[in-house]
Amino acid sequence: MRKVFTLLILCLAAFYTWAAFADLSFLSSTGRLGPGFFPRIIGVGLILASLFELTLESSRGREHVLASEHARTTLIVAGLTGLFVLSLDFLGGYLAMIAFLLASLTFLNRSRPVQNVLIAIVLPTVIFVMFEHWLNAALPRGMILPEWLV
């Protein structure tokens, strides 16, 4: 898996370096170091370091990456987090928090539905009050709840 990840970094580094050489000049119009100076060094360095690491990985042979029976759970939690972020603009901060907690606690804490519902209501309410009224920090408004309610 590390080889694949390093290969992915190599591809992104190649794209980054290409963009640095193609779009950004090494020297500015006044003869000073330009916007492409640092990115070119970083890009080339990243390519070389990734290639070196791939070579090392090949010489090391079979890698031992921690395998896990909980990969499915991890994927579902990450997926729920992604849906939570996606729903912020539509549902608004308050409703999205409730929905996320209900979904994730139902998945992780299946045997205690009452506890899950209580947490899903109380925690978002506390966070809402703390951020909106005390810290004056904006939460996403969403399109469902009327303006006066939030």
Place this chain on the structure above:
Amino acid sequence: MDLFDNLWLGMSVVLTPTNMLLLMAGAMIGMIVGIVPGFGPSAGLAILLPMTFGMDPVGAVVMLAAIYYAAMYGGTITSILLNTPGESATVASTFDGYPLAQQGRAGPALVMQAVASFVGGTIGVILITLLAPLFSQVARSFGPPEYFLFAMMGLLLLVAMVGEHRTLGVISALIGFALGTVGVDLETGQQRFTFGSAELIGGIDFIPIAIGLFGLGEVFYSFYTGIHVSKSGSIVQYQKERRFWPEARDFVESRVAMIRGSLLGFVIGVLPGAGATIASLMSYSVEKSASKHPEKFGKGAMAGLVGPEAANNAASAGAMVPLLTLGIPGSASTAVLLAAFLLWGLRPGPLLMTQNPEFAWGLIASMYLGNVALLALNIFAIPLFVLMVRLPYRLLAPAVILVCTIGTYSVHASMIETWFMLAAGVVGFFMKLLGFSPAATLLALVLGPLAEEALRQSLTISRGSFAIFIERPTSLWIIVITVAILLLAPILRRFQAAG
């Protein structure tokens, strides 16, 4: 005697019922704000500044200074309990702080962190009192070559400490550098890697990447390793001891680290820029190099936590030196403080102490008292914080994801930053799984732009000659110190082991 008279003046200004109340309120608010992921001292100060309008200037600045200090204390709590640093200066606290929490030693870790912060903050304030004018002269001698070398020193030390996988550490740092180049080039105004997106013009902020790499990444990794179904079911994986208070050996192990970290932190914190970040990293590196058991670092070594903690609090005090003596803010937080001072008609600079002595010395006196208040507050609140690591992870993790996401969004009300946080979470998970260094990425993101700007300025000054880094005495010293730490420390350790 002048010094004591001035301090007494400051104390008499602060030790009024109203100002003490404001100090305690500021300390509590600052700690809570610091605990929330996404809110560090600068965001906390900026949001809470309007609360102080209409107050007496001395009272207002006492409260703001307390918020500034306390937010640093609070940011470290999440570093230790949740592996989520609140600021770049508290990244180093995750290296040994979180492993201590996993070992069931969250209580002793938090107490030692509070004590180290108190020692660092107090020593820092004493040094301000005694040496502010001298240090401001030193700060003025620092130019772009020195800043570049300092930034590189911080990163080199980190990569050197990553352990066996140095190449992975280098790759991680380069990824951070690359992320730091996104946005607008300061010298030419040209957009870099924005691909026409208006959202990327401002660059990639530290907060969503920090919360993603460390906070979300750690949550995903914890699920992957099955913490939620482990015997304890919580962050605490095995209970070495149930003690809340540190043991005598913790104090013995830490006493020199605290003093060393405080002195180092203050000296580096005086330099405008990423002082506290570099200070905490350098302190970690020095402690690891000086330790008889460097193999324990990264696995719950108390010295690895208290050194950086003392350093970053002393650096917070040090950052006040350029502000008070030159009127130049040393960090984002002190920039907000400067804005506050100007609002009240005060002009920080060489004349502040002579024209408004009750204000300047009141501020310094409030820092002494603030440190005492924070130590007491922390220690009383710690049992509450420790409960967090004993909560079942299946309940704690969704709450952490929630607070991280909302905290990230609320800093700039930006959805794109929230998406960055999520992407960084996924990347952070794989980095942790595969042996890369999220810390190196994050710190390169912070130090990279500073290093690039300083390097370009240096080469402009020297007309393209790299000799500028050797010709200036201060630069040469920085190179020598870096080489000494990197090369001599392992040699000294071998001598110690042989002896």
